[in-house]
Amino acid sequence: MHCDASFLQKKKMIRSVHSACDQINTVVFLVPRPVSAFEEEKWCFSYLRSQGLSVKVIDLTKVLNRRSDLIDSVINSVDQPIRGKFIYQVNSFQEFESLVKMFSGNSIFIDYLVGLSVISLREERVFRILKIQKARYAIISSGALPLAPQFPIHSNSRLGICWSKIVKFVSNPILIINFSISKIIITLTRQRLIYPLPEIIFGGVSEVVCRFVEKRALITKVIPINSSDFDATAELLRASGNKMPDEQNICVFLDEAVTHHSDFKMLNIEPADPEKYYCEMNRFFDFVEKETGLEVVVAAHPRANYESSDPFSGRRLIKGKTAELVSKSKLVVAHMSTALSFAVLFKKPVVSVKIPGLKAGSYLNSMVETMASAIGNIPVDLEQGVLTGSILHMQPDEKKYAEYERRYVKTLGAEELTCWEIFAKTIKSKNVTEISQSENMVFDVND
Numbered sequence: 001m002h003c004d005a006s007f008l009q010k011k012k013m014i015r016s017v018h019s020a021c022d023q024i025n026t027v028v029f030l031v032p033r034p035v036s037a038f039e040e041e042k043w044c045f046s047y048l049r050s051q052g053l054s055v056k057v058i059d060l061t062k063v064l065n066r067r068s069d070l071i072d073s074v075i076n077s078v079d080q081p082i083r084g085k086f087i088y089q090v091n092s093f094q095e096f097e098s099l100v101k102m103f104s105g106n107s108i109f110i111d112y113l114v115g116l117s118v119i120s121l122r123e124e125r126v127f128r129i130l131k132i133q134k135a136r137y138a139i140i141s142s143g144a145l146p147l148a149p150q151f152p153i154h155s156n157s158r159l160g161i162c163w164s165k166i167v168k169f170v171s172n173p174i175l176i177i178n179f180s181i182s183k184i185i186i187t188l189t190r191q192r193l194i195y196p197l198p199e200i201i202f203g204g205v206s207e208v209v210c211r212f213v214e215k216r217a218l219i220t221k222v223i224p225i226n227s228s229d230f231d232a233t234a235e236l237l238r239a240s241g242n243k244m245p246d247e248q249n250i251c252v253f254l255d256e257a258v259t260h261h262s263d264f265k266m267l268n269i270e271p272a273d274p275e276k277y278y279c280e281m282n283r284f285f286d287f288v289e290k291e292t293g294l295e296v297v298v299a300a301h302p303r304a305n306y307e308s309s310d311p312f313s314g315r316r317l318i319k320g321k322t323a324e325l326v327s328k329s330k331l332v333v334a335h336m337s338t339a340l341s342f343a344v345l346f347k348k349p350v351v352s353v354k355i356p357g358l359k360a361g362s363y364l365n366s367m368v369e370t371m372a373s374a375i376g377n378i379p380v381d382l383e384q385g386v387l388t389g390s391i392l393h394m395q396p397d398e399k400k401y402a403e404y405e406r407r408y409v410k411t412l413g414a415e416e417l418t419c420w421e422i423f424a425k426t427i428k429s430k431n432v433t434e435i436s437q438s439e440n441m442v443f444d445v446n447d
Helices: 005-022 037-042 045-050 067-074 092-108 124-132 157-171 173-190 207-215 228-239 260-269 274-292 320-326 340-345 363-374 397-407 417-431 433-437
Strands: 027-031 054-059 087-090 105-111 139-140 201-204 221-224 250-254 293-301 317-319 331-334 350-352
Touching: 005 037, 027 092, 045 054, 045 417, 054 092, 067 201, 067 207, 092 124, 105 397, 124 173, 139 173, 201 207, 201 417, 207 331, 207 363, 228 320, 250 320, 260 317, 274 293, 274 331, 331 340
Parallel strands: 027 054, 027 105, 054 087, 105 139, 139 201, 201 221, 250 293, 250 331, 293 317, 331 350
Antiparallel strands: none
């Protein structure tokens, strides 16, 4: 059959237009709270702009939190919130949908609402809108942790804790509703109905990535990246000419703001009782200093707010220098911090400590046990056990450290680039449709 030349030309032009529309030039961050200077630096806004990408932020604080007191609490908890015309604070789902419609043509949305967790009733409308507007979204997993079991690993009252959890679940209709809705959403997503799938996942071989992919029967490509802590370590070593810093007589505590973390209220997590927590932790730090002769230095959590108090009895609190502090330390004390990666990378001995001041059966202490087990430790329970010098003189378990590094820190097959360098390179080199169909971009999450 003879093909009309003008028809072929039009077809070529249409294909060219579609290709241009598929090309990503804008990155839209979906966030559950105002963005702070900490996130602006961590998510490399300046670098993304230097690569010719426009950066937008959609702040969903007001649509994800129905109560005004909760909205105020979330907003007030953010230290140094950034301002700018590129930040959109939406007041309704209608406003959000208009923004998604406006940006969806040449944008990729970065999900910092749920990531690799399950979508709950709180966020489900956000994802329905993304699906309706055919928006392309990505997940960046640059700080994955081991999956905590449903119940504590080391527990003398396992049956009692199991029963208390069942009672709490059954007696709370909201928990039952959220559980049911999450299961339905996963099923619908798996069937490619109502809710979208991520076009790309940037991550490693952690259990959470594998579980996410398997439950949704994803064919999405997983682009291998290292953790953000690995990036920070690499940058620290580059700045020193790849020379390891000299050790100092310090023990670094990886603080997690467990008495007032800004995420706890949003996630309905009960924080540790401040009076009990600081009393027990300072008693432990006194013991560490007396037993080892090391100065305990607190690597303050980025969202910690200690400006008006002295919770650690005069000990130094330092923000924004965690990698450097761990590299110079002789000992590390941790609960469940992602910054445990620094101790693994620098091969530092770690004392894992349960969080005092929590109710029995707390998920947080279950996570402490999981993290400790992942590096070959059994956590110290300050409210139960007697302190002995032997807990401070343990050597790193080389096999466990190597496995932890492989699963959660340094991903096999990842380029020797930072997370955001890989991200920018990936979306600039091809459009997202090509990425999701490219055979040579497949990443084996079952490794």
